[in-house]
Amino acid sequence: MIRSITQIKPLEEIERLLDGMGRVFIVGCGTCATLTQTGGAPEVEAMKNQLADKGKVITGATVVPVACDHLTGEILNDISNPVKQADALLIMSCAYGVQTIAQQMGKTVIPALNTLFIGRETGAGEFNEACKQCGACIIGETGGICPVTACHKGLVNGPCGGTNNGKCEIDSDKDCAWTAIYNRLNQLGRLDAMRRYQKPRNHLGEPSPGKFRIPA
Amino acid sequence: MPSAFKKALDSGKFIVTCEAAPSKGTNLENMTHHIELLKDKVDAMNVTDHQSSVMRYPSLGGAILVKELGGEPILQMTCRDRNRLALQADLLFASSRGVNNVLCLTGDSVMLGDHKQAKPVFDLDSSQLVAAVRTMEKGRDMAGNELDGGVRFCVGAIVTPEANPLEPQLIKFEKKLEAGAEFIQTQAVYDMENFKKFMTYARQFPVKILAGIILLTSAPMARFMNKNVAGVRVPDELIDEMASAPKGGALNKGIEIAGRMIRKIKDEKICDGVHIMAIGKEEKVVDIMQAAGLIE
Numbered sequence: 001m002i003r004s005i006t007q008i009k010p011l012e013e014i015e016r017l018l019d020g021m022g023r024v025f026i027v028g029c030g031t032c033a034t035l036t037q038t039g040g041a042p043e044v045e046a047m048k049n050q051l052a053d054k055g056k057v058i059t060g061a062t063v064v065p066v067a068c069d070h071l072t073g074e075i076l077n078d079i080s081n082p083v084k085q086a087d088a089l090l091i092m093s094c095a096y097g098v099q100t101i102a103q104q105m106g107k108t109v110i111p112a113l114n115t116l117f118i119g120r121e122t123g124a125g126e127f128n129e130a131c132k133q134c135g136a137c138i139i140g141e142t143g144g145i146c147p148v149t150a151c152h153k154g155l156v157n158g159p160c161g162g163t164n165n166g167k168c169e170i171d172s173d174k175d176c177a178w179t180a181i182y183n184r185l186n187q188l189g190r191l192d193a194m195r196r197y198q199k200p201r202n203h204l205g206e207p208s209p210g211k212f213r214i215p216a
Numbered sequence: 217m218p219s220a221f222k223k224a225l226d227s228g229k230f231i232v233t234c235e236a237a238p239s240k241g242t243n244l245e246n247m248t249h250h251i252e253l254l255k256d257k258v259d260a261m262n263v264t265d266h267q268s269s270v271m272r273y274p275s276l277g278g279a280i281l282v283k284e285l286g287g288e289p290i291l292q293m294t295c296r297d298r299n300r301l302a303l304q305a306d307l308l309f310a311s312s313r314g315v316n317n318v319l320c321l322t323g324d325s326v327m328l329g330d331h332k333q334a335k336p337v338f339d340l341d342s343s344q345l346v347a348a349v350r351t352m353e354k355g356r357d358m359a360g361n362e363l364d365g366g367v368r369f370c371v372g373a374i375v376t377p378e379a380n381p382l383e384p385q386l387i388k389f390e391k392k393l394e395a396g397a398e399f400i401q402t403q404a405v406y407d408m409e410n411f412k413k414f415m416t417y418a419r420q421f422p423v424k425i426l427a428g429i430i431l432l433t434s435a436p437m438a439r440f441m442n443k444n445v446a447g448v449r450v451p452d453e454l455i456d457e458m459a460s461a462p463k464g465g466a467l468n469k470g471i472e473i474a475g476r477m478i479r480k481i482k483d484e485k486i487c488d489g490v491h492i493m494a495i496g497k498e499e500k501v502v503d504i505m506q507a508a509g510l511i512e
Contacts, residue, residue, distance in 0.1 A: 152325055152327075153296075153322060153323075153325065153336065153338040153341075154338050155322065155338065155341045156341065157341050157342075157343045157344065157388060157391050158343075158384055158385075158387050158388030158391060159379075159384050159385060159388060160322040160341075160342075161321075161322065161374060161376045161379070161385075161403055161446060161447055162322075162324065162325065162446045162447075163379060163384070163385070163446060163447075164380070164446035164447065165380050166380070166381065169324065169325055169328065169446050170325045170327045170328070178384050179381060179384060181384075182381065182383065182384040182387075191387075194384070194387055195387055195390070195391070197343065197347075197391055197394065197395065198344075199344070200300060200339065200340050200344045200348075200358070201339070203339070
């Protein structure tokens with residue numbers, strides 16, 4: 001299952017964002033941020049303690065089931081006073097949750113996390129990005145491996161000169177996407193697909209910000 | 217009119233190119249000195265484009281300087297920092313200022329340079345940039361719009377003969393040739409027997425190949441490249457030879473080795489010429505050429 005992958009911001013940054021706001025209500029998320037151990041119950045508890053140590057008054061804290069869901073607003077409104085008394089809501093979910101709550105609650109919201117990518121768990125505690133959601137999918141010709149995502153430079157016509165023993169120039173632990181694509185296509189007897197020149201990418205696959213409506 | 221470099225390539229003579237590295241800032245004295253020293257000794261001078269992703273004076277500015285000083289520039293263009301609008305515009309600019317040779321590169325990762333937080337572009341890749349130049353030569357931009365005043369370039373690209381695995385690299389190499397590359401400057405080669413094998417393959421294509429020669433300056437530098445520079449492999453014998461140099465004599469040993477490799481490439485007609493990269497020691501290109509017997 002795909003998840004929104006997040007990372008906790010440095011405490012100094014969270015403190016700066018909360019400057020002048022003495023009373024804070026903390027919201028965690030029971031879905032993606034719980035799985036990545038960035039905004040589940042233990043992390044919310046730890047944040048409460050850290051901010052209390054810095055002199056903040058924690059008016060309350062909760063972990064909502066799905067922060068990006070439209071029911072989140074209702075849950076927070078039911079909590080009522082602790083939420084109302086807070087100068088800011090500190091949200092320990094991905095940016096979808098932060099923006100949902102900002103829209104629903106009409107209060108200052110502060111993200112405690114950085115949203116890194118949409119990825120899936122590929123091993124215990126390990127998450128990887130497989131799709132950039134570019135709107136112009138070419139993986140039918142690359143053995144089902146996306147070079148737009150898996151290649152650091154998003155190259156679509158083969159490896160750059162930075163490939164080194166099957167690894168990437170930015171990190172000797174990172175696999176070179178084009179070595180992987182080559183191996184896969186070779187295995188499938190489809191190297192002809194790699195020899196085909198790919199035209200410059202269509203960056204108009206979906207103009208940013210993405211918007212989709214099911215056709216009537 | 218074909219460029220002077222294109223004429224040299226077509227003449228069948230042994231080609232020598234080298235690099236002019238733009239400065240960090242507007243003081244162009246050092247670069248000017250190197251251009252003046254080398255412009256009449258080589259067939260063309262590459263001007264690097266924020267080499268290793270370190271922000272510098274632009275390659276196009278440097279190429280124009282080479283031209284103004286009476287040299288023959290090869291404009292290096294990477295896809296790292298400019299989208300297709302900016303790349304095409306710079307090709308128009310280059311052409312309008314008499315810069316008519318271009319080397320199309322993907323470009324190093326921004327993360328390897330001195331502005332690690334910059335946005336990497338890579339709107340095009342190197343083979344697509346080669347194709348874009350060829351499209352513009354037909355009088356149209358990449359969107360199909362007519363150009364008021366055209367361009368003409370001698371177009372080159374690179375290949376890494378020591379890449380591992382090699383075949384994906386060769387597939388990309390062939391794509392660059394199909395897109396219209398006329399000359400290839402290789403990543404540094406040190407193992408001549410291996411390079412000969414590459415050339416046996418490359419000779420089936422109608423393209424001029426210039427072997428990359430990076431000046432070794434010390435045994436630790438050679439080991440550093442083996443460890444850290446993708447696609448460069450200095451054989452142990454050469455590292456031992458560098459290490460055997462008397463104290464203070466490593467640079468001269470490096471010059472001797474570079475000269476010897478160039479002489480071998482020329483005498484045995486292994487490829488069509490050499491591209492000498494004396495990174496940070498550009499004045500030594502003269503000594504290397506002397507050691508190779510290319511100049512008096």
